[in-house]
Amino acid sequence: MAKHRSSRRNATRRTQLIGLTAALAAAAGTTTVGLSSSVTGPANASGSTGLNPSQADALTAARIDRRDLGSRDASRIDLSLASTRKAAAETAAKQRAARLAANATLTQRRALALAAAKATAAKKAEANAKALAAAKKEALAKAAAIKAAAAPKIVLPTTGYHLTARFNQAGGRWAHNHTGLDFAAPMGTPVRSVMAGEVIQADFEGAYGRQVKVRHADGTVTSYSHMSEFDVSVGDSVEAGTMVGRIGMTGNTTGPHVHFEVLPGGGSPIDPEPWLREHGLNP
């Protein structure tokens, strides 16, 4: 009996299913309640819904199928959602990667631009340094030329001499220590102004005998004493090497020589030897 019913049910189930789909669709939402009551008994089912037992069974089966389908649909939705999320995640990842790549490219571009700018700056700096060096060299050359042109030409006060007394030397001939440098040379040997300047004295000066003083451009005064004659007068302009007199023995002296003094600013005498050396001469 049960077997027969089951097979009958199976047989009718498929044939009824198609016809019932429309009814199910029409009863959507409320069918569940109706079906619940219908499955309690064939009489009730036919009474409340107007379905015969086989139809009710088919409806129940359809409901189960529908539930299964729904469940599968839900799974499909889950799957679909999962795949959508996965796709979204992939898209986001791709976008992120693209952004990173763009950023990386931008960073690289910036780095390249920076490197290029640095290289340009370095080149510019090098060019500037070269230009500066060239300018400096030129300026130095000009300064050297000016210095050479402006450098006071200097000569020793006489020739064919030997030094007989040095600066600050003590001796019986002087009241105080020696105030100059003595160049001993034969009588009549020319005495010359060591540098260009103006004659500020040409006269007898006590123990110094015949004395000439020349003031130079920097204010230094040089003096030449014990000479036998004057060859310049006060106010004369002289050049380095201009003859101002001759070797003599006037004033306090034991032999022919020129007593040479250097007086910075016309003040107290200093040692002529280092002064001459500073000016490139080695007496």
Ligand SMILES: [Zn+2]
């Ligand atoms: Zn002297």
